[in-house]
Amino acid sequence: METFLQFLFGGLTVGAVYAMVALGFTIIYNASDVINFAQGEFVMLGGMCTVFFSLWGLPLPLAAVAAVIAASLVGVALNKLAIEPARGANVVTLIIITIGASIFLRGLAQVVFDKQFHRLPSFSGDQPIDVLGATLTPQSLWVMGGAAVIVVVLWYFFTRTTFGKSILATSHNRLAARLVGINVEVVLLASFALSAAIGALAGILVTPITLTSFDAGTMLALKGFAAAILGGMGNPLGAVVGGLLVGIAEAMGAGYLSSEYKDAVAFLIILCVLFVMPSGLFGRRGTERV
Amino acid sequence: MRLSRFLKGATAAAAVVALSAGFAAGEAAAQIKIGSVLSITGPASFLGDPEDKTLRMYVDKINAAGGVNGEQLELVVYDSEGDANKARTLATRLIEDDGIVAMVGGSTTGTTMAMVPLFEEAEIPFISLAGGIVIVEPVKPFVFKTPHTDRMACEKIFEDLQARGLSKVGLISGTGGFGKSMRGQCIDVADDYGIEIVADETYGPRDTDMTPQLTNIRNAEGLQAVLNAGFGQGPAIVTKNFAQLGIEVPLYQSHGVASKSFIELAGAAAEGVRLPAAALLVADQLADDDPQKQVVVDYKTAFEAEWNQPVSTFGGHAYDGLMILVEAIERAGNADPVAIRDAIEQTSGFMGTAGEVNMSAEDHMGLDLTAFRMLEIQNGDWTIVE
Numbered sequence: 001m002e003t004f005l006q007f008l009f010g011g012l013t014v015g016a017v018y019a020m021v022a023l024g025f026t027i028i029y030n031a032s033d034v035i036n037f038a039q040g041e042f043v044m045l046g047g048m049c050t051v052f053f054s055l056w057g058l059p060l061p062l063a064a065v066a067a068v069i070a071a072s073l074v075g076v077a078l079n080k081l082a083i084e085p086a087r088g089a090n091v092v093t094l095i096i097i098t099i100g101a102s103i104f105l106r107g108l109a110q111v112v113f114d115k116q117f118h119r120l121p122s123f124s125g126d127q128p129i130d131v132l133g134a135t136l137t138p139q140s141l142w143v144m145g146g147a148a149v150i151v152v153v154l155w156y157f158f159t160r161t162t163f164g165k166s167i168l169a170t171s172h173n174r175l176a177a178r179l180v181g182i183n184v185e186v187v188l189l190a191s192f193a194l195s196a197a198i199g200a201l202a203g204i205l206v207t208p209i210t211l212t213s214f215d216a217g218t219m220l221a222l223k224g225f226a227a228a229i230l231g232g233m234g235n236p237l238g239a240v241v242g243g244l245l246v247g248i249a250e251a252m253g254a255g256y257l258s259s260e261y262k263d264a265v266a267f268l269i270i271l272c273v274l275f276v277m278p279s280g281l282f283g284r285r286g287t288e289r290v
Numbered sequence: 291m292r293l294s295r296f297l298k299g300a301t302a303a304a305a306v307v308a309l310s311a312g313f314a315a316g317e318a319a320a321q322i323k324i325g326s327v328l329s330i331t332g333p334a335s336f337l338g339d340p341e342d343k344t345l346r347m348y349v350d351k352i353n354a355a356g357g358v359n360g361e362q363l364e365l366v367v368y369d370s371e372g373d374a375n376k377a378r379t380l381a382t383r384l385i386e387d388d389g390i391v392a393m394v395g396g397s398t399t400g401t402t403m404a405m406v407p408l409f410e411e412a413e414i415p416f417i418s419l420a421g422g423i424v425i426v427e428p429v430k431p432f433v434f435k436t437p438h439t440d441r442m443a444c445e446k447i448f449e450d451l452q453a454r455g456l457s458k459v460g461l462i463s464g465t466g467g468f469g470k471s472m473r474g475q476c477i478d479v480a481d482d483y484g485i486e487i488v489a490d491e492t493y494g495p496r497d498t499d500m501t502p503q504l505t506n507i508r509n510a511e512g513l514q515a516v517l518n519a520g521f522g523q524g525p526a527i528v529t530k531n532f533a534q535l536g537i538e539v540p541l542y543q544s545h546g547v548a549s550k551s552f553i554e555l556a557g558a559a560a561e562g563v564r565l566p567a568a569a570l571l572v573a574d575q576l577a578d579d580d581p582q583k584q585v586v587v588d589y590k591t592a593f594e595a596e597w598n599q600p601v602s603t604f605g606g607h608a609y610d611g612l613m614i615l616v617e618a619i620e621r622a623g624n625a626d627p628v629a630i631r632d633a634i635e636q637t638s639g640f641m642g643t644a645g646e647v648n649m650s651a652e653d654h655m656g657l658d659l660t661a662f663r664m665l666e667i668q669n670g671d672w673t674i675v676e
Contacts (some may be wrong), residue, residue, distance in 0.1 A: 210498035255502035
């Protein structure tokens with residue numbers, strides 16, 4: 001039981017990060033049909049910017065805020081400079097552009113920052129918390145709590161604010177949204193900024209646990225993508241559930257089967273979902289558009 | 291208009307060609323070209339980066355002091371990004387295009403082993419900076435290495451365990467080349483020291499959470515110590531997770547994390563961790579009559595003054611490799627690859643940062659267990675365990 005609980009805690013912590021990455025995928029996908037493979041780089045930017053802003057003298061909380069803003073600006077720039085000029089190109093082309101952007105950002109981070117691994121201090125100490133014989137670091141609570149807060153805020157934003165609703169409207173039908181007077185360009189810009197901010201926040205929260213480096217985003221993007229696919233691409237609830245499930249499946253796989261297969265678990269999930277139910281757990285059925 | 295632009299372009303191109311040809315002809319006469327493929331970026335950058343800096347710095351120093359046998363050294367460095375395929379391609383380029391006479395490089399066991407066949411075939415000496423024992427066992431005529439092997443690390447750790455009266459060890463290793471190789475060697479020599487491996491777990495090079503594996507190790511019956519074979523950020527995360535789970539047996543790391551950045555990354559969790567490492571890490575703490583003191587203090591001082599970053603043993607391996615090569619070229623009296631090879635094999639009594647090197651036809655590394663010191667991390671710094 002303790003063992004199971006320990007695996008579960010590990011899985012939930014990692015899963016919460018995957019969920020945040022998957023949410024980032026979802027927001028951009030909804031607004032633009034693009035699967036943004038640079039999503040992992042936003043997570044990396046969050047961690048790396050915070051590390052370096054604080055090295056350059058900013059106090060940690062301020063460095064974190066600055067990092068989120070920096071990542072959002074990068075998100076906006078990504079949309080303005082790479083996605084928007086290619087508007088009208090088909091989705092595959094746009095996806096390839098985001099892959100290019102992710103490689104570019106990784107390279108840039110190597111030059112601007114460095115190639116070493118970095119850590120941030122835990123927000124509230126390293127004293128593990130004992131829960132029924134299993135242990136949990138306070139930072140894990142921060143990660144899970146952070147993910148929960150993001151979900152609640154997003155839910156409020158998308159269902160209770162006019163601007164949030166206009167993003168939703170755009171995702172359902174861009175032409176109709178334009179016809180009722182929604183500025184689609186602004187919506188796209190906002191969704192890139194938002195998803196970059198969420199990614200950066202995830203990066204900041206998780207760096208005290210996992211450390212970060214210029215290429216920390218690659219694997220996270222793939223796992224987050226697996227989570228988004230599992231949950232059903234485009235569904236925020238699905239992204240969260242998918243993220244947690246992938247995280248838990250990995251931890252259980254590593255614990256009960258063999259740690260050799262840990263990464264394989266996530267990719268096996270992608271394959272199974274694509275074969276058995278291509279629209280995921282909560283996805284819209286029949287996404288073919290004519 | 292178009293023609294004149296074409297002409298201008300052609301003239302410029304010709305000038306560039308002539309210029310570069312002139313350079314080549316002018317300098318080739320008095321140059322010894324040595325090559326290096328290092329993992330300067332990528333997951334093994336903490337190896338390749340100090341190695342690169344060390345090689346550049348000392349090649350400049352040697353040239354400033356008049357070179358080797360009156361000839362200047364020319365160093366060609368390529369970055370393999372830790373990728374074995376890339377390393378192989380770059381090694382081909384060094385051999386075929388750059389025409390090097392010897393190679394000091396190969397940051398990881400994986401990249402080294404990918405390049406070994408090329409150097410064997412081209413009959414060019416290759417001094418590797420990687421730890422895996424497979425590099426020199428069985429002996430390959432043209433391949434040498436400077437760092438301690440993982441087998442020696444295992445032996446040193448098991449010696450320490452014996453001294454503390456511990457025998458039941460939980461093993462957790464990375465699935466990268468280094469971790470895999472060391473895991474095999476540790477299991478291999480465990481019997482010699484009466485050590486019983488009670489748990490055997492692994493993690494991937496990009497894993498961010500090892501609590502499941504460590505939970506399984508904690509649950510192993512009679513566990514008395516945990517040994518982590520791996521390098522990079524993995525061991526730092528293992529150390530943090532180890533502290534989180536509150537496992538109360540000693541934790542041993544390998545020489546793969548013997549750098550200050552490990553202490554920084556693992557933070558307070560690193561307290562009490564033991565690992566075998568070269569004397570370089572504790573240069574200042576060595577006794578004054580220690581024969582290694584002079585070499586390690588000099589290297590440490592030079593590196594830290596030039597690069598303003600703490601010294602790591604990996605840069606030291608590059609120093610050893612370069613110096614062994616330079617001595618060999620001096621003894622050979624010329625820069626013929628085969629003559630250099632023979633001279634490297636005769637290296638004896640060379641005092642490097644890793645210890646005293648005595649090579650022979652059967653031993654292309656030339657170090658013994660005394661070269662390792664057992665260190666413990668206390669108050670965020672290394673201390674020597676007596």
